[in-house]
Each structure stands twice: as structure tokens, then as C-alpha cells.
Amino acid sequence: MNKMAENLMHALQYSCYGGGAAGLKHVEVPVPAPNQGEVLLKLEATSLNPVDWKIQKGMLRPVFPVKFPHIPATDVAGEVIKVGPGVTNFKAGDKVVGTLNHFIGGGLAEFAVAKESLTVARPPEIPAAEGAGLPIAGLTAHQALTQSAGVKLDGSGKQVNLLITAASGGVGQYAVQLAKLGNTHVTATCGARNMDLVKSLGADEVLDYKTPDGVTLKSPSGRKYDAVIHCATGIPWSTFEPNLSANGKVIDITPGPRALLTFAMKKLTFSKKQLVPMIIKPKKENLDYLVKLVKEGKLKTIIDSKYPPSKAEEAWAKIMDGHATGKIIVEP
Numbered sequence: 001m002n003k004m005a006e007n008l009m010h011a012l013q014y015s016c017y018g019g020g021a022a023g024l025k026h027v028e029v030p031v032p033a034p035n036q037g038e039v040l041l042k043l044e045a046t047s048l049n050p051v052d053w054k055i056q057k058g059m060l061r062p063v064f065p066v067k068f069p070h071i072p073a074t075d076v077a078g079e080v081i082k083v084g085p086g087v088t089n090f091k092a093g094d095k096v097v098g099t100l101n102h103f104i105g106g107g108l109a110e111f112a113v114a115k116e117s118l119t120v121a122r123p124p125e126i127p128a129a130e131g132a133g134l135p136i137a138g139l140t141a142h143q144a145l146t147q148s149a150g151v152k153l154d155g156s157g158k159q160v161n162l163l164i165t166a167a168s169g170g171v172g173q174y175a176v177q178l179a180k181l182g183n184t185h186v187t188a189t190c191g192a193r194n195m196d197l198v199k200s201l202g203a204d205e206v207l208d209y210k211t212p213d214g215v216t217l218k219s220p221s222g223r224k225y226d227a228v229i230h231c232a233t234g235i236p237w238s239t240f241e242p243n244l245s246a247n248g249k250v251i252d253i254t255p256g257p258r259a260l261l262t263f264a265m266k267k268l269t270f271s272k273k274q275l276v277p278m279i280i281k282p283k284k285e286n287l288d289y290l291v292k293l294v295k296e297g298k299l300k301t302i303i304d305s306k307y308p309p310s311k312a313e314e315a316w317a318k319i320m321d322g323h324a325t326g327k328i329i330v331e332p
């Protein structure tokens with residue numbers, strides 16, 4: 001192998017907006033070099049998130065314009081190969097979990113550069129795939145519960161009645177488990193095939209979203225919700241409203257134009273019931289906390305399926321389909 005070939009890596013990339021799974025091409029590209037504050041990782045697992053295909057579709061163009069060609073995916077577990085200038089917390093050989101910059105991506109490749117500031121150590125007892133599931137999905141669940149819904153995960157505080165929609169999905173599975181570390185009563189929605197799984201994650205009651213009660217979101221025990229961690233899409237405010245307690249709020253993690261309008265209306269009319277649009281702000285200390293919970297056996301990653309990089313297009317089609325149970329992983 002000549003020097004040139006040694007510095008190339010296999011990756012999947014797309015070169016324009018749209019195209020879905022067929023838009024991903026297998027390519028050989030140079031191994032990236034870590035800059036100031038960055039680490040170069042040999043990737044051991046990458047998890048996909050719906051935002052990955054939404055970026056490809058151009059849906060987030062105002063916020064996330066992409067420079068083509070683009071290697072998608074951000075949530076990774078791997079081994080540090082090299083550290084850039086100024087990196088003090090990691091050295092070659094360290095096992096880590098991290099989330100890559102959404103503008104740059106890089107997760108569907110053999111190697112990727114990650115910011116030290118969004119990378120945490122991964123203890124040996126956590127398999128790469130379990131770790132790679134955590135960043136976006138786990139941190140979104142954590143932020144929605146702790147910041148937006150005010151749940152204290154140490155179990156202190158008064159009981160909060162929660163509804164978690166799409167509890168079988170990437171975010172929902174973590175939300176149920178994290179919520180039950182706090183003083184909460186959790187009603188969860190999912191499809192019939194996942195009701196036992198969601199119960200096993202700790203949900204107190206589970207609704208099949210395709211049944212009449214599931215459609216109306218009525219708690220089987222008659223509770224009103226203090227907060228809804230809304231991980232599904234397409235449910236109007238009018239469905240939530242009668243199920244909320246006096247100061248109940250819906251934390252919408254996929255806020256479209258209709259949700260933003262409701263948010264504005266509720267604010268303007270000083271409504272006690274609120275819709276809260278939420279966008280994740282990843283924080284290293286929270287990722288560290290999630291990794292610690294996994295190590296302690298208090299949190300786990302449900303894995304929908306694993307694909308080798310040679311079949312990453314199938315993983316892409318699966319995340320676009322929107323019916324994963326837990327996380328979809330690409331693993332060499």
C-alpha cells in the first residue's frame with residue numbers, strides 16, 4: 001500500500017439535497033486531521049437520528065446548510081487515534097463517545113474528528129453501539145425532562161405526571177428510563193408491538209397510539225399531565241389540551257410552523273397551559289452523566305438493528321421510515 005492509500009478511508013457521502021438512501025455513495029476520502037481542540041477517532045459504532053435524513057432532505061437548510069459533498073451522521077463511539085493541539089483530556093487509545101458537529105457530520109466513515117468539548121470517556125463495560133446511541137437522543141430526553149419539564153432525576157421534588165409520546169423511539173426510550181429516576185408517574189404511547197418493552201423500561205401505563213384511547217391520549221388512570229415529552233409528530237394542540245393539568249406543558253421536540261403558532265398564541269394570551277418548542281443544546285457534562293448511568297446499569301440503549309458500513313444505505317432507509325424501536329446503529 002502506498003503512502004497516499006494509507007491516508008484514505010472508506011466513507012458514505014451525498015453530494016446534493018434529496019435522494020434518500022440512494023443518494024449515499026461509497027467513497028474513499030482522506031482521513032481528516034484533528035485541529036485545535038479536536039480528537040481523531042477510529043469509529044467503532046455510529047447511531048443515526050431522524051435529523052440526519054432531514055438535513056439531507058434540506059428541511060433544516062436555514063439552520064443547517066450543508067457543504068457538499070457531506071458525510072452524514074454525528075453520534076459516534078470510537079477510539080482516540082490522535083489528538084489535536086490543546087487537547088488535554090484525551091490521549092491515543094482512549095475509548096470515547098461523542099457527537100460531531102452537525103454542519104460537518106462525518107459519522108458514516110472509518111475515522112472522524114470530534115471536538116474535545118463534546119467527547120466523553122467510555123468505560124470498557126459499555127459496548128460501542130450502546131454508547132453511540134446516547135448523544136442526540138439521550139441528551140434530548142435529558143434536556144426535555146430536566147430543563148423543560150423540571151423533573152429532578154435524583155428523585156427529589158414533588159411528583160410530576162408525565163406523558164411521553166413515541167416512547168419506543170430513540171428519544172422516547174431514554175426519556176422513559178430517565179423519567180423514572182425522578183419522582184414521576186409516566187404514561188407512554190407506542191405501537192402495540194412495543195407495549196411490553198416500554199413497560200419494561202419503567203412506564204407506569206402504556207397506550208397503543210392506534211387505539212381510540214391512544215388517539216385521545218387519555219391516561220388509563222385518569223391522570224392529567226403536568227408535562228408531555230412529545231417525541232411523536234402530527235398531534236394537534238387540541239388533542240393535548242384537555243389532558244393537561246392546570247399548568248401543564250407540551251414539550252415539542254419537533255416543532256413545526258403550527259406548533260410555533262400555538263407557542264406564540266399561548267404566550268400572548270397568558271395561557272397557563274403552554275407549548276414549549278425545544279431544540280437540543282448538547283452539553284458534555286450531561287453526556288458524561290448519561291454514560292455514567294449506563295455504566296451503573298440505570299440506563300440502557302435499546303438497539304433496533306445494526307448494519308455494517310457496506311449496508312449503511314439500509315440503515316438510512318430504516319431511519320427514514322420512522323418505525324425504529326430504539327436506535328439504529330452502523331457498526332464495522
Ligand SMILES: NC(=O)c1ccc[n+]([C@@H]2O[C@H](COP(=O)([O-])OP(=O)(O)OC[C@H]3O[C@@H](n4cnc5c(N)ncnc54)[C@H](OP(=O)(O)O)[C@@H]3O)[C@@H](O)[C@H]2O)c1
Nearest residue numbers: 050166168169170171191209232253254278279280323324
Ligand atoms: N428538538 C431536538 O433537538 C430533537 C432531537 C432529537 C430528535 N428530535 C426529533 O424528535 C422526533 C423523534 O426522534 P426519535 O429519534 O425518537 O425518532 P425515531 O426513533 O425514528 O421514532 C420512531 C418511533 O416512533 C414511534 N411512533 C411514530 N409515530 C408515533 C405516534 N403517533 N405515537 C406513538 N409512537 C409513534 C414508532 O412506533 P411504530 O413503529 O410502532 O409506529 C417508532 O418506534 C423526530 O422528529 C426527531 O427529528 C428532535
